[in-house]
Amino acid sequence: MTENDRQTEEKIFEAATYVFIDKGMDGARMQAIANHAGINKALLHYYFRTKDRLFAAVFEKIAVKILRKFAPVFDEKLSIEEKIRFFFREHITFLQENPKLPIFILNEINRNPARLRKILNNIDIKTMWSMLNKQHRKELKKYNITEAALPQIMVSIAAISVFPFAARGILEGIFEKIGVDFDQYIEQRKEFSAEFVIKALTK
Amino acid sequence: MTENDRQTEEKIFEAATYVFIDKGMDGARMQAIANHAGINKALLHYYFRTKDRLFAAVFEKIAVKILRKFAPVFDEKLSIEEKIRFFFREHITFLQENPKLPIFILNEINRNPARLRKILNNIDIKTMWSMLNKQHRKELKKYNITEAALPQIMVSIAAISVFPFAARGILEGIFEKIGVDFDQYIEQRKEFSAEFVIKALTK
DNA sequence: GTCTATAGAAGGATAGAC
DNA sequence: GTCTATCCTTCTATAGAC
Numbered sequence: 557m558t559e560n561d562r563q564t565e566e567k568i569f570e571a572a573t574y575v576f577i578d579k580g581m582d583g584a585r586m587q588a589i590a591n592h593a594g595i596n597k598a599l600l601h602y603y604f605r606t607k608d609r610l611f612a613a614v615f616e617k618i619a620v621k622i623l624r625k626f627a628p629v630f631d632e633k634l635s636i637e638e639k640i641r642f643f644f645r646e647h648i649t650f651l652q653e654n655p656k657l658p659i660f661i662l663n664e665i666n667r668n669p670a671r672l673r674k675i676l677n678n679i680d681i682k683t684m685w686s687m688l689n690k691q692h693r694k695e696l697k698k699y700n701i702t703e704a705a706l707p708q709i710m711v712s713i714a715a716i717s718v719f720p721f722a723a724r725g726i727l728e729g730i731f732e733k734i735g736v737d738f739d740q741y742i743e744q745r746k747e748f749s750a751e752f753v754i755k756a757l758t759k
Numbered sequence: 760m761t762e763n764d765r766q767t768e769e770k771i772f773e774a775a776t777y778v779f780i781d782k783g784m785d786g787a788r789m790q791a792i793a794n795h796a797g798i799n800k801a802l803l804h805y806y807f808r809t810k811d812r813l814f815a816a817v818f819e820k821i822a823v824k825i826l827r828k829f830a831p832v833f834d835e836k837l838s839i840e841e842k843i844r845f846f847f848r849e850h851i852t853f854l855q856e857n858p859k860l861p862i863f864i865l866n867e868i869n870r871n872p873a874r875l876r877k878i879l880n881n882i883d884i885k886t887m888w889s890m891l892n893k894q895h896r897k898e899l900k901k902y903n904i905t906e907a908a909l910p911q912i913m914v915s916i917a918a919i920s921v922f923p924f925a926a927r928g929i930l931e932g933i934f935e936k937i938g939v940d941f942d943q944y945i946e947q948r949k950e951f952s953a954e955f956v957i958k959a960l961t962k
Numbered sequence: 963g964t965c966t967a968t969a970g971a972a973g974g975a976t977a978g979a980c
Numbered sequence: 981g982t983c984t985a986t987c988c989t990t991c992t993a994t995a996g997a998c
Binding site for chain 4: 763764767798799801802805806
């Protein structure tokens with residue numbers, strides 16, 4: 557593969573990423589992707605054969621990128637409280653830079669769960685999970701958190717971080733009426749979320 | 760409009776509701792809706808003229824139904840803690856019965872925010888909001904909650920309730936690996952969520 | 963590798979018979 | 981009001997020239 561090829565493929569990939577995130581698989585048009593990339597439709601098929609393959613490539617790249625963002629949660633050098641603060645700060649900042657990702661990911665996985673399965677099969681979640689449990693066994697006892705409650709807590713943390721972006725359309729509609737600015741709201745949320753969750757855990 | 764008309768229109772409406780929630784506006788096919796209703800495509804257009812009008816009708820009906828579910832939050836006879844418990848119990852039960860609604864609503868509003876604006880314009884949100892503030896002024900002081908924090912808290916409550924359903928595909932993929940059953944998880948979440956939030960608010 | 967032109971299929975919408 | 985048949989546009993995908 558020559559340098560020129562790589563450049564074209566990369567251009568196509570970036571354009572496809574933009575259009576797919578914006579419109580979703582069903583709403584995206586190959587013509588729109590070609591226009592964004594500044595080339596013609598035929599080239600899309602030359603490089604990626606079909607719309608579905610192009611989408612799969614884009615989706616996987618994004619999914620892996622997001623999974624990387626979650627990885628530090630499994631770094632054992634931080635305490636639970638440090639992890640919570642770290643997560644909200646980093647994750648919400650990431651979402652500020654990629655505000656349309658949540659709705660895209662949630663929607664596409666629900667439309668086609670098989671695509672996620674393929675990716676999750678390359679990750680040893682069971683081991684990561686038991687490592688996380690082991691790391692914080694003492695802390696969990698201190699906070700009086702049972703093993704059964706841990707998934708509830710982790711999903712709540714993800715929810716608090718992701719939901720405002722997934723529901724951005726609704727929130728902006730409502731905030732408009734009560735005089736709240738969305739961007740400012742999100743900025744404050746980094747701090748608020750961490751304190752909220754830590755308080756909920758502290759008995 | 761005769762009784763027979765009403766029945767056909769109703770049949771179409773129900774079929775459209777099912778297909779639109781399942782596939783989304785872009786993914787839904789008029790043919791699929793006709794099949795579900797047990798009639799032919801032409802009749803869809805006879806009753807609703809275009810796909811967009813049919814979708815708009817379905818969307819508005821659903822949006823109003825959901826807003827009704829939120830309404831008791833503005834009932835002044837309950838304390839904050841009672842409202843939180845009531846909300847999680849009722850709302851999660853509602854979502855158990857309508858598990859695909861969150862992703863549908865979130866997605867469609869992000870694709871076309873104008874559709875929500877139209878609906879929100881028929882609701883006096885500003886008044887509801889200031890009423891809510893007035894009702895709980897003393898309680899908010901007791902919990903040490905500032906007026907600025909209230910939107911953060913309310914969105915967090917919605918997030919904790921809605922997110923597991925919006926992210927169902929992801930969660931089921933992960934839960935599978937660590938031996939958690941989704942339905943059981945949700946059932947436990949009604950209780951967990953209320954206690955979690957109340958603890959976060961209690962200083 | 964990149965383009966133009968076009969095939970081929972699918973989907974929304976309508977005409978017209980009953 | 982309901983159906984069949986069909987129009988017309990749109991979209992994915994490919995053929996073929998350069």
